[in-house]
Amino acid sequence: MKTIIHKASSRGHANHGWLDTHHTFSFANYYNPERIHFGALRVLNDDVVDPGKGFGMHPHDNMEIITIPLEGDLEHKDNMGNQAVIKEGDVQVMSAGTGVFHSEFNPNSDKAVNLLQIWVFPDRKNIEPRYDQISIRDLKTENALFQVLSPDKDDQGVWIYQKAWFSMGHFTTAKSVEYELKNQTDGVYVFVLEGQAFIGESRLEKRDGIAISETDKIKINTEKGTSLLVMEVPMQI
Incomplete structure (x- = not known):
């Protein structure tokens, strides 16, 4: 990774x-x-x-x-x-x-x-x-990632003309979640809106971002009160 x-x-x-x-x-x-x-x-x-x-x-x-x-x-x-x-x-x-x-x-x-x-x-x-x-209020799932954007008109959230998927997460308790990429050649950008999160050995705080590639899944450990935006996008444009 x-x-x-x-x-x-x-x-x-x-x-x-x-x-x-x-x-x-x-x-x-x-x-x-x-x-x-x-x-x-x-x-x-x-x-x-x-x-x-x-x-x-x-x-x-x-x-x-x-x-x-x-x-x-x-x-x-x-x-x-x-x-x-x-x-x-x-x-x-x-x-x-x-x-x-x-x-x-x-x-x-x-x-x-x-x-x-x-x-x-x-x-x-x-x-x-x-x-x-x-x-997205009705899509929101506490203490889990939930999709808000995709390339599919019939999928959950808004859609765009790109093979990209956005998810958000709001955590009221410390939690470990896993994000599995839709395409293994994609990259994922995780942006911390509030709180703290750990990805591998990396500690991320409010408004920190981490660009991740060359992996098929990501484990995210969050602290209580953490909010995240996870953006999966193609690496080749």
Whole structure:
């Protein structure tokens, strides 16, 4: 098993006043030649947006964009006619395809929103753009990993145009769980949202990430109060 640890403090960081953001991979003014992407996983941004602020209308194309609010609300509008508020406990996906414009704002006047925005390279280009959003509250299983994203329209969670699988876990007690890869040639990126976890000899704390490849299963030991995001992606793009 091959592993690369990205400590939370080593991420790229920018504070724009209204936006406080951390980048696991190269993004905007943060460039690290050793952190361009991990297989098909291109962007993992950890954003805090002030009340009433946000990103104005801007374009994307040929990218799968996944947004997961961790705390607070985010209002989305796009040129496909979609307008929605995504909340903690929701997952949103946008397949940019041939091109889409969208905006994202914090609609609240009294509290910030903390969200993850994740970009995944698609397995095909120039598809018709699409939007989807679900609540994962009914999918949530305490003290176990539960799937929130896959490449299958009929599977649990949202789906994207890539052979990728995302799972989350919220642990109210110390627990040992095993993640078995869908494809042995894939890699897995584990991102600790809260608490602590151990993978092999590696100790991971809040907002630490670990890139794992060359294995078919991963054993994760969690502490009480730990939350995780586990992202399996193709290594070849």
